[in-house]
Amino acid sequence: MxxxxxxxxxxxxxxxxxxxxxxxxxxxxxxxxxxxxxxxxxxxxxxxxxxxxxxxxxxxxxxxxxxxxxxGAPRTGDPRIHLTPIRRFGMTFVPLSRRPGGVQAFKMIIPARAEPLEPTPQTHDGFEWLYVLNGRLRLVLGDRDLELSPGEAAEFATSSPHWLGSADGGAVELLILFDPQGMRAHVHAGPHPPSRSGKQW
Missing domain, CATH: 1.10.260.40 (lambda repressor-like DNA-binding domains)
Structure with missing residues (x-):
């Protein structure tokens, strides 16, 4: 028992x-x-x-x-998720899913900083989809340096060197779907307009 x-x-x-x-x-x-x-x-x-x-x-x-x-038995099949923030690399990750394996959903919070961080791109297996909720996100992906505003999304293989940070020093909130198996998220958009930095992504 x-x-x-x-x-x-x-x-x-x-x-x-x-x-x-x-x-x-x-x-x-x-x-x-x-x-x-x-x-x-x-x-x-x-x-x-x-x-x-x-x-x-x-x-x-x-x-x-x-x-x-x-x-007083605990309810089974309760759809509510008890959110426990995880702090890592100076950022906060809030798990939004609890199913083991497969696609994992997180809310990521990048805190405001007086001094911008120097990008330190990392690589690992998997595929990532992200959506900016608030703030301005800086996404360094390979040799591209992109800026995403609220409402913009991106998807990429995490085997490519990548780094996420604040574009203007302010706090950034975003949703992330991460698939460790490398399967692309089934969300595809048409051609994107140029970002404010003038780059296509």
Whole structure:
């Protein structure tokens, strides 16, 4: 039994006792309503007896609550993602996906700096797609030095030397989709107008 399951089961008894008292029901009254003996209910509430489906179903019916709410079990299939920022290379990465493998989504925040950083391009396996939310992004990609404004996007193989930074020293926020397998993101745009730096990307 894993630790999380053990903690949930250990908390069932106190939850059941608190619920019964909150409803103003005696052990004798609960036993009569559920068909479960008073002594069994007492041992269940005190933690001397483990909860089983056979015991919990009549309790859930009597109290009129779902089983998972009755025992305080963690919800399965919860689509919400608990965001835990990761700070690396002086930047903040907020994971927006939690599925292992495949394409990973991040929000990246490049902090404002008084002095601009000197680009230090890196390479690694994979493919990257990015979209600028706020600020002005400087993207050094191979021998190209590009500037992206909010609403602009780019995609490239990360095997090419690349570097991301602020174009004007201000903070930059962007969304990043990274595929370690190198599969291109299925987002393709037509010809791009020249950027403000006068370069085509």
């Amino acid at each position: 894993d630790r999380e399951t053990g903690e949930v089961l250990d908390a069932v008894g106190p939850r059941l006792r608190a619920l019964r008292r909150h409803r103003g029901i005696t052990l004798a009254g609960l036993a009569a309503a559920t068909g479960v003996s008073e002594s069994t209910l007492s041992r269940l509430e005190s933690g001397q007896r483990r909860a089983t489906l056979e015991l919990l179903l009549p309790l859930a019916r009597t109290y009129g609550v779902p089983l998972d709410e009755l025992v």
